[in-house]
Amino acid sequence: MDEEYDVVVLGTGLTECILSGLLSVEGKKVLHMDRNDYYGGDSASLNLTQLYRKFRPGQEPPAELGRDRDYAVDLVPKFIIASGELTKILVHTDVTRYLEFKQIAGSFVYRDGKISKVPSTEMEAVRSPLMGIFEKRRAKKFFEFLQGWKDEDPATHQGIDLDKDSMRSVYEKFGLEPGTQDFIGHAMALYLDDDYIDKPARPSYDRIVLYTSSMARYGKSPYIYPLYGLGELPQSFARLSAIYGGTYMLDKQIDEIITDADGKFVGVRSGEETVKAKQVIGDPSYFGAGKEGGKLRVVEEGKVIRAICILKHPIPGTEDSDSVQIIIPQNQVNRRNDIYIAMVSSTHNVCAKDVYVAIVSTIVETDRPEQEIAPGLQLLGPIYDKFVTVSPLYTPTADGKSDNIFVTRSYDATSHFETVVEDVQDVWKRVIGADLVLKKRDNVEVEQ
Amino acid sequence: MSKQLQFKLVLLGESAVGKSSLVLRFVKDQFDDYRESTIGAAFLTQTVALDDGTTVKFEIWDTAGQERYKSLAPMYYRNANCAVVVYDITQSSSLDKARNWIRELQRQADPSIIIALCGNKSDLAARRQVTQEEAQKYAEEEGLMWAETSAKSGDGVADIFTAIAKKLPTTAQPAARAGAARAGAATGRAGVDLNKQNAATSNDPCNC
Numbered sequence: 001m002d003e004e005y006d007v008v009v010l011g012t013g014l015t016e017c018i019l020s021g022l023l024s025v026e027g028k029k030v031l032h033m034d035r036n037d038y039y040g041g042d043s044a045s046l047n048l049t050q051l052y053r054k055f056r057p058g059q060e061p062p063a064e065l066g067r068d069r070d071y072a073v074d075l076v077p078k079f080i081i082a083s084g085e086l087t088k089i090l091v092h093t094d095v096t097r098y099l100e101f102k103q104i105a106g107s108f109v110y111r112d113g114k115i116s117k118v119p120s121t122e123m124e125a126v127r128s129p130l131m132g133i134f135e136k137r138r139a140k141k142f143f144e145f146l147q148g149w150k151d152e153d154p155a156t157h158q159g160i161d162l163d164k165d166s167m168r169s170v171y172e173k174f175g176l177e178p179g180t181q182d183f184i185g186h187a188m189a190l191y192l193d194d195d196y197i198d199k200p201a202r203p204s205y206d207r208i209v210l211y212t213s214s215m216a217r218y219g220k221s222p223y224i225y226p227l228y229g230l231g232e233l234p235q236s237f238a239r240l241s242a243i244y245g246g247t248y249m250l251d252k253q254i255d256e257i258i259t260d261a262d263g264k265f266v267g268v269r270s271g272e273e274t275v276k277a278k279q280v281i282g283d284p285s286y287f288g289a290g291k292e293g294g295k296l297r298v299v300e301e302g303k304v305i306r307a308i309c310i311l312k313h314p315i316p317g318t319e320d321s322d323s324v325q326i327i328i329p330q331n332q333v334n335r336r337n338d339i340y341i342a343m344v345s346s347t348h349n350v351c352a353k354d355v356y357v358a359i360v361s362t363i364v365e366t367d368r369p370e371q372e373i374a375p376g377l378q379l380l381g382p383i384y385d386k387f388v389t390v391s392p393l394y395t396p397t398a399d400g401k402s403d404n405i406f407v408t409r410s411y412d413a414t415s416h417f418e419t420v421v422e423d424v425q426d427v428w429k430r431v432i433g434a435d436l437v438l439k440k441r442d443n444v445e446v447e448q
Numbered sequence: 449m450s451k452q453l454q455f456k457l458v459l460l461g462e463s464a465v466g467k468s469s470l471v472l473r474f475v476k477d478q479f480d481d482y483r484e485s486t487i488g489a490a491f492l493t494q495t496v497a498l499d500d501g502t503t504v505k506f507e508i509w510d511t512a513g514q515e516r517y518k519s520l521a522p523m524y525y526r527n528a529n530c531a532v533v534v535y536d537i538t539q540s541s542s543l544d545k546a547r548n549w550i551r552e553l554q555r556q557a558d559p560s561i562i563i564a565l566c567g568n569k570s571d572l573a574a575r576r577q578v579t580q581e582e583a584q585k586y587a588e589e590e591g592l593m594w595a596e597t598s599a600k601s602g603d604g605v606a607d608i609f610t611a612i613a614k615k616l617p618t619t620a621q622p623a624a625r626a627g628a629a630r631a632g633a634a635t636g637r638a639g640v641d642l643n644k645q646n647a648a649t650s651n652d653p654c655n656c
């Protein structure tokens with residue numbers, strides 16, 4: 001610990017591990033520490049023992065759930081959107097060689113008390129009960145418009161200015177019904193609330209294109225998922241970092257962030273040891289989140305409730321899918337924020353055979369959060385066991401430019417990792433002083 | 449018709465026992481007294497030809513130094529078909545560490561994993577702290593393969609890898625990971641390959 005590093009990274013969540021990997025590849029001398037004896041921080045996947053230790057201290061996991069090592073239960077419900085930025089980073093850094101991915105089998109949306117599949121083929125679209133025949137025609141025109149859009153060709157614009165006109169006005173131009181608007185805005189653009197409607201249509205356009213191109217990529221749903229759980233992602237990037245010289249220390253208590261008289265970062269103290277570095281990056285839990293006193297470097301922006309539910313059956317109404325996303329648009333249940341369900345199973349090597357792990361989540365709006373997710377829980381059928389967390393979403397109070405302390409954001413309520421990558425890009429820019437440019441990794445791991 | 453089988457092999461053991469050196473000896477027949485760290489040698493492949501015409505290709509994972517502060521990720525040894533757990537015959541504490549790794553593998557790895565316990569630095573027999581009898585007895589009790597090696601002189605290195613290759617199942621293709629799949633092995637799993645663009649291209653992104 002006597003050496004001096006370029007960057008100390010605290011916490012091995014996905015955000016920190018991607019940054020650590022990219023920084024090591026860039027040639028920075030990185031020390032990466034975590035207080036836990038496992039990788040992943042808030043984005044870890046836990047085996048049964050770890051899960052029960054976390055949520056039911058003192059209680060043994062029931063024997064009927066099967067072998068401990070068959071489990072990798074995610075703490076945060078997210079999937080990888082196939083054509084998104086995380087996929088690009090995975091491919092460019094070549095960490096795909098450590099991972100194997102499978103599709104998420106289906107995407108469903110809740111409407112009028114029941115769930116329907118988000119069509120993934122034209123055949124499914126024709127049969128889908130989500131729209132009547134005339135509405136289907138109108139929707140087809142709308143999607144043809146989006147598909148045909150070319151910034152440089154005004155003839156494709158049909159009089160619409162994506163940067164000025166609101167999404168509402170675009171919906172109205174194509175005469176789309178409120179139910180269809182809900183479907184497009186929430187099940188495809190993946191907006192969590194309705195604030196987007198009165199804003200310029202461009203971001204909605206981008207998000208719908210991301211969704212449809214992701215759907216087109218592998219076929220069943222826009223999502224893919226790593227075998228053995230999301231916790232494999234931080235581990236892969238940690239290995240990337242280690243291969244490029246990054247030093248790893250798990251199970252290391254971090255006792256103090258040391259600063260000089262001007263408040264600038266000097267080093268971190270763990271017990272009697274102090275390690276110096278030019279910069280520090282870390283998740284909010286290392287910078288006072290949830291604690292009283294000390295320097296306040298993060299603020300709470302809201303809360304997310306997540307209920308990890310162990311099921312002994314697939315979710316009813318999903319054609320026995322081995323994995324699904326279900327979106328309950330806020331309007332359907334008189335809320336401001338959507339309720340999400342993300343379910344995976346033994347197909348993805350995250351639990352024993354005939355077990356299904358569903359996470360129901362939403363942004364908390366009241367002081368009785370568990371009641372808020374009731375509409376989601378009801379869709380699951382009998383729940384074998386349930387582990388509920390209410391997690392504050394922290395965001396840094398400063399950009400780190402003046403003190404060399406760079407705090408990442410908590411994992412939000414969105415269903416994929418695009419905001420995580422945005423955070424990575426944002427932190428990178430502040431740490432390095434230039435945009436993140438992905439370079440194809442040299443073949444350090446020699447193949448003979 | 450000869451067949452080629454591919455297996456994931458991981459190295460485990462305390463820092464500085466000679467894991468990376470063993471890999472370097474096996475794959476490139478080199479040794480370097482002053483090699484600093486593991487950078488650059490964390491993923492290599494080497495093939496072993498067996499008498500019956502079968503070739504066994506090892507996809508060899510080195511630790512990238514993550515064992516140093518108890519920080520080796522479970523992802524590292526997940527799906528390993530074989531593990532070489534290394535100790536240093538001049539350091540008795542390194543055999544204790546090897547025992548811990550073997551326990552961890554027995555708990556977490558696939559039950560069919562083949563484990564070889566490997567006493568390295570046999571060229572330093574004058575400074576020996578671990579007797580052959582002690583290590584061999586333990587290996588027998590646990591049903592492990594065992595050998596002493598010297599990455600420095602090369603003694604026993606090829607032999608232990610060949611012995612592992614002979615013990616691996618030659619019938620079923622192992623379920624190796626993405627790297628193996630890309631190398632052309634048929635994994636028979638419905639995974640998706642991120643390196644392939646547009647696996648299912650559709651002319652009409654409108655799904656409605």
Ligand SMILES: Nc1nc2c(ncn2[C@@H]2O[C@H](COP(=O)(O)OP(=O)(O)O)[C@@H](O)[C@H]2O)c(=O)[nH]1
Pocket residue numbers: 461462463464465466467468469470480481482483484485486568569570571572597598599600601
């Ligand atoms: N004398 C001798 N030294 C060895 C042998 N194998 C490795 N070493 C030395 O032991 C040190 C650690 O080796 P390394 O391969 O980096 O160990 P690792 O940390 O387990 O990967 C290096 O200085 C090597 O040169 C061996 O068989 N004999």
Ligand SMILES: [Mg+2]
Pocket residue numbers: 467468469485486510511512513
């Ligand atoms: Mg090494």
